[in-house]
Amino acid sequence: MPGKLKAKIVAGRHLPVMDRASDLTDAFVEVKFGNTTFKTDVYPKSLNPQWNSEWFKFEVDDEDLQDEPLQITVLDHDTYSANDAIGKVYIDIDPLLSSEAATVISGWFPIYDTIHGIRGEINVLVKVDLFNDLNRFRQSSCGVKFFCTTSIPRCYRAAMVHGFVEELVVNEDPEYQWIDRIRTPRASNEARQRLISLMSGELQRKIGLKVLEMGGNAVVGYLQCFDLEGESGLVVRAIGTACTLEKLSNSSAAAPPACNSPSKDIKEPPFSEDPNPNTHSSGPSTPLKTQTYSFSPSKSYSRQSSSSDTDLSLTPKTGMGSGGSAGKEGGPLKTLLRQQTQSALEQRGASSSRIFVRTREFPFFTLTSFPPGFLIHVGGVVSARSVKLLDRIHNPALGNTRSYKLLDWNSFAADEPETRDAWWEEIRQEIKSHARALGCHAVVGYSESTSICEEVCILSASGTAAVLHPKFMQEGCLDGYSDPSRLSRQPATFSAGSEKGEFDIFPQSKDSSAALGLEEPSPPSCGFCHIPYDELNIPFPAHLTYCYHCRRQKVPDVLFTTIDMPAEAAVTGKGCLIQARLCRLKKKAQGEVNATAISNLLPFMEYELHTQLMNKLKLRGMNALFGLRIQISVGENMLVGLASATAVYLTALPTPGGIQIAGKTPSDITYEQHISNMQKKINDTIAKNKELYEVNPPEVIEEVIGSPIPEPRQRSRLFRSHSESSDEVSELDLSHGKKDAFVLEIDDTDAVEDIHSLLTDTPAPAGFYSCNTEIMPGIYNWTSGLQMFTSVRVFRLSNANLTNQGLNKIFNDLCENLLKSLYFKLRSMIPCCLCHLNFTVAVPEDELIQVAVTAVAMTFDKDQAQENWKLGADKTHMKAIVENEEQLQFPLELCTESPSTNPFSPCRGTGLQESANAHATPRAASVDYSSFADRWSSWIELIRLKAQTIRRGSIKTTSSLEKASPLPEGRSRSLRSTRSYAGSTVAVVKMTPLSFIPGTRIIKYLGIINMFFIRETTSLREEGGVSGFLHAFIAEVFAMVRAHVAALGGNAVVSYSMKECVFMENPNKNQAQCLINVSGDAVIFMRESELEATPAPPQTSCSGGEVTT
């Protein structure tokens, strides 16, 4: 009985009138946790009741504390009939379980009803007393901190990065249970909300357990999603990166020392005492390069260990020899691991060995931005998709197994052959093999997603292949392939080089295998661009040149990645958002036929999306993409693909060639003329774009536009392998001459259309920039204007006989118009940048396309010169690094504590303008090295394709290892003391999808916000139609998020995202339903200016360890 939960119901306000006769309400409240329920007295005849109840006390296990939400129901007392429910509040108490988060939850919460929306507010006070629990069979993971933020949270440093954690839980969807036929929509919605809340709680707890077993104390880049599989069930899954975080101690703004100790039993030994000596020698001795570069269709070894699968693999298993061999080793090993995993709970002793293997199984990182020195090279984007058939509930073969009790997740058979788990594992294996092919041992910026239509499900995963510095990680965390031991043995010293911030990190001897491509220290501003793969065995047709920045290493001509741009990267000009958009019609079909059709379409879609991206990139005169996210959504009669990325000109990479149009067979003059007109238009556009984005490479190498080189095949002649001696640097420049143009052949009308659409992308209006990464490369001086927004549009295609072209145009216009609307809406903020523009497409019904966007508009100061900033930044950065190194004996600190705190890309400019200590900027990064990637051109596409498989499986399984934790609604605990906003005024809560707020410092993380809501209406017209309905719902969701954050004592949500927005309507019945899932990190921030004024912010005082012990 390790915990006592206490709740007090203070008052209500703005309650709805429940008694028409008196225009008043007789309200009382039920407070429920687990199976215990308390009630307040009835407060008669008032819309603003003052219950001021006693403290209701629940004595519970910490396991339950993690899984269950506190459920508060407000009712109207009715003497003669059943009491009417007014609405509910679910409070996630998880934040109260961590010593460093909040200490109390207190505030006004909107009372929410799934049919009526928000109906008044209730003031609640919640506290938790935890007792120490030394139970070694603990099922709970209280105290493990979760962050949605995909970088090391400011105000922490990462002592160790342990690696990938994943988990999923499955249940039947209450909406599809038989009982749903007889219960009210409200009851059904509430059952669903509660179930998902419980499942997320459980999921989080299980992941927490894994983290503890790995020796970590936090999960960063936590990404939780749910899949509504209809009749076949409900899956809640999550991935994240396990870390050991330490609170920065000496930061003036941070908590006093007392706060740092995670307190409690869960505290993990620091990396130095790493429990597993990691004998990676015993690890799977993967065949090295041979296999790596073969690029065999990965499918071949995708662990189809359970041969019983009813799996039809659509891709030919044409595995090459080497690939096959990998498969043999991979498959059985993994199965073994799984089993180990399952038993790990009981046998704690086994855990360490398990961790080792397990983590090395998937050297994936959900982080998108990294501490300096972490990222050495970037190889390029790797992705995999797979088409699966969901099992139907009537499938006789599975009929029995499905009927387990609600919430009884542990009852599933562990050896169930087909599980969602296995599906994902397959995909991850594939991703891993792609990364290897690129000479990389890790995948960063990793994410997973699904698209479901009826019984077909597309599983997608993508990330960026990379070479990381092993010193940051627990050994074994990386893929064995790269032989971490070799690297880690080397002294991790780096010499601070020139003042410019060129650091040389851990000099390394050249590895004969050349796998890492590290030899000479590379400057941080270009090191990550250097190729990690062996140029003799380039996995795809690439065009390599010597780095334009350091001239020492080879770089590809184009680089695509899913991560944020490293802060230290050298860029020329500003970046911009690029989108590739595509629709493909498909016939309606069922079952396997349908899945096959989809599988067949996917490769073409990926190819075209890629081509579009490449064209648009060239059209902007740029050479790299960051934050690439490709979404392919499936509908009954079409597939919709949307790729978004932020394009930049990396100084280290060669100037892109232009785009040349080649007519097919020049027949007549008008045609020629037409071609040359188009060519001219394209050239003009490129020239205009260069001006617009200030892309003026320092050394003008050649006139790109004027001299497109017609023969594309020419590339092959570049660079044979040389021994790479630095002498050759001089030779290098020659390569400029051969920059070849990207050739577009116009051989049919499609191509003409494509070119047209290429040219119709209108640039953002003057004063606007946009990007889908955290911040815009090239803008540093952010000011305080901030506006987070969500916009949703649904389009109905009314004409049945659309062509692909017609559809494409519609979809393209849709996205363009949406962007234009956003610019118009936000025009008062100019000059400003729309950051983290996150588009999500869906095909909710036959002829509907839904696009949802969440982003933040941030103002910046146009005039401030970025140079200052850079200078200052580099200096501080150096200083920070040096200091840290001394103090910590750890190579680098993940997070500098200099005033502006973030070493990562974000807020660069903030320090500058907000305060005198401008130099404190983030720029820290200078150390990285990395190489990057390639373009995943058609090659990788091919590879991906292979990933498609159809498989059918049953749903219910989970890879469960442990138990769950709850996480319904807000969370909290924290310093009441800071809340100046007592009384009636509502505290302002900022929301942003970014991990920081310009001009401020995050001084405390209060816990993760992960909320799920359903809203339904049977009076759609009366609520203003679908738009009115959704508008109100989204506003309500924002309101509930803000209220929970405020109740935790916070004043902002960072890394906010709307992960799900499922909208369904039935206008004929005047009905609509919508599900929304949002998440983020609740924080307290202070303005930099305030920080200077107040050396010891009030917050710090309270939070200490008192809670936990």
Added chain:
Amino acid sequence: MGKMSVELDVFVGNTTIMDEEVYQFWLDGYTVADAVRVRMEGGVLQECEASAEVLHSDTMDQFRTFQMCERLLHCPSKLANQLLFQIPPHRQAMLIERYYAFDDAFVREVLGKKLSKGTKKDLDDVSAKTGITLKSCRRQFDNFKRVFKVVEELKGSLVENIQQHFLLSDKLARDYAAIVFFANNRFETGKRKLQYLSFQDFAFCAVQLINNWTVGAVDNMVEDMDVDLDKEFLQDLKDLKVLITDKDMLDQHKSLVCTALRGKTKVFNEMEANFKNLSRGLVNIAAKLMNAKDVRDFFIDLVEKFIEPCRSDRWTAGDIKLFLTHYTNSVHILDTFKHQVVWDRYMGVVKSCILKMYHD
């Protein structure tokens, strides 16, 4: 075209975005299409390279936002406490102030009328007559009625009550006080002869009446209402009748005034000839005020009994002021007249009102 239609289109900001111009269109009862047209004519399109579609989407969205806020605006104090929309305080103040603002043309039509369903039904006539959209008329009417209902029964200062409950600016709260006061006492303002008077003329008079003729006016200690006239005072006004019924007193009063004005005004002769008529007019108005029905005619009586005769004799405003000053003060010299206090309380207001109302 025609191949696609927007089924749903929403934009929600964490801070609610509101364009003041669009808000005004919404308040003025424009349809979305009309608002879009006017905005296009206003040149907003050039501002941000927008298209008509973009403008339409933006307008729809904002109209919807305003509609959702409307419920809160009905009780402005809720706006500050609600959680649904995050709106900075100065924007909240703007929203409220504009929502409660009204058109002079409209208010003149309903000033002094009972704020009842019947009146509301006639709003389409008002709309047709004033050119203000029916929707806007309804909003304004409902605002009057809402404010009226809330403060009707409250004790204390009318203006302060309105300010406190509706968070209005000082100026607007005063105007509402006038509207409530007129509605409560049902002053006739619609007669043709009163058409030349603006709302501001009446609002000025209302302030005079509220400050001088209500219970709260004389005794701040009495926590009474500002909306009702002081009954006792109205009773006492009967006593003033002696000024016209007592022939000696009437003559004496006249001669005092004439003495004072001789040579000081060009309309002396007309004044002298008309003195008794004018005086009877003013005193009779006072004497009748105890009847609620005659209270309603207060302004029309002032016009008919005093302003019109003067106007036809071409008195200037200066003449009026001079006359009323001496007319009031001379009474103090009449030894036999015992009601100086009531007289001053009455004439102070009447004089201010007439001066305000004496224009073209």
